[in-house]
Amino acid sequence: MGENIEFKYTVENGEFQRAGEASSDVKQKLKAMGVDPSIVRKVAIAMYEGEVNMVIHANGGEITVTVDPDKIKMVLDDVGPGIPDVEKAMEPGFSTADDNVRSLGFGAGMGLPNMKKNSDNINIDTTPGKGTKITMEVDLKEA
Amino acid sequence: MKVNDLIKKDLFKVINEGSDTDREIGKVFCCDLLSIAMGKAPAACCWVTVMGNINTLAVATLTDAAVLILAENAALDDAALNKAKEQGVTVLSSADPIFDTALKVYESL
Numbered sequence: 467m468g469e470n471i472e473f474k475y476t477v478e479n480g481e482f483q484r485a486g487e488a489s490s491d492v493k494q495k496l497k498a499m500g501v502d503p504s505i506v507r508k509v510a511i512a513m514y515e516g517e518v519n520m521v522i523h524a525n526g527g528e529i530t531v532t533v534d535p536d537k538i539k540m541v542l543d544d545v546g547p548g549i550p551d552v553e554k555a556m557e558p559g560f561s562t563a564d565d566n567v568r569s570l571g572f573g574a575g576m577g578l579p580n581m582k583k584n585s586d587n588i589n590i591d592t593t594p595g596k597g598t599k600i601t602m603e604v605d606l607k608e609a
Numbered sequence: 610m611k612v613n614d615l616i617k618k619d620l621f622k623v624i625n626e627g628s629d630t631d632r633e634i635g636k637v638f639c640c641d642l643l644s645i646a647m648g649k650a651p652a653a654c655c656w657v658t659v660m661g662n663i664n665t666l667a668v669a670t671l672t673d674a675a676v677l678i679l680a681e682n683a684a685l686d687d688a689a690l691n692k693a694k695e696q697g698v699t700v701l702s703s704a705d706p707i708f709d710t711a712l713k714v715y716e717s718l
């Protein structure tokens with residue numbers, strides 16, 4: 467893996483049925499590239515949580531995944547409502563999800579904590595009313 | 610025990626035979642809340658749930674579960690079945706409640 471490889475995805479608004487397609491695709495691609503299964507799993511889980519959040523909280527968005535020799539970087543960019551209090555949003559159990567989302571088994575407020583747990587580095591850049599950009603990195607070297 | 614060994618035991622109905630039935634089954638994991646399963650399902654687990662929607666399949670795929678068992682004869686809708694086929698996830702079904710289903714798997718591990 468000399469050069470950086472990039473994958474781009476558009477996550478559609480309200481497409482709850484399709485949430486996970488981008489993450490599944492990345493998972494398959496990383497697997498095919500021979501990335502260690504435990505690292506693929508971390509990327510898949512972290513990205514899926516972010517993808518679901520884009521669908522349920524932010525009217526969709528764009529995801530860019532870059533694979534470079536020492537890490538996998540995911541950038542999740544949306545023009546949704548933003549997160550007014552990031553510290554609070556990171557607390558396990560905090561959620562603003564509605565009943566419809568909850569009836570599907572989501573909205574327990576575990577997504578952001580799980581993104582943190584499964585990435586080696588996470589940065590949340592958000593502006594209320596403008597959108598949210600979440601950058602997560604998973605290291606490849608410890609494999 | 611491998612996934613295909615579990616299938617051969619004939620304890621459960623086969624809804625979809627996945628692409629990697631030669632996989633070793635790790636822990637048995639019970640949970641119906643996808644948000645929690647997403648954080649807690651161990652890789653290679655046998656996941657027992659009554660939640661059979663398409664998102665269950667996404668979670669099973671992304672957490673790398675070895676096999677999914679739907680307890681209480683919980684139905685898998687068409688979209689979810691297609692996803693299972695597409696992603697090669699083994700899905701079994703049981704008439705028993707979650708605990709009894711999980712216990713059956715546990716006792717045969």
Ligand SMILES: Nc1ncnc2c1ncn2[C@@H]1O[C@H](COP(=O)(O)OP(=O)(O)O)[C@@H](O)[C@H]1O
Pocket residue numbers: 515519520523524544546547548549555556560561562563572573574575576577578579598644
């Ligand atoms: N991309 C996003 N845009 C706007 N708000 C978000 C976004 N991601 C997360 N949030 C906010 O942070 C809260 C916590 O997120 P999370 O831990 O994933 O839990 P859940 O999705 O179950 O509500 C959400 O309920 C929502 O209010």
Ligand SMILES: [Mg+2]
Pocket residue numbers: 515518519573575576577578
């Ligand atoms: Mg979430």
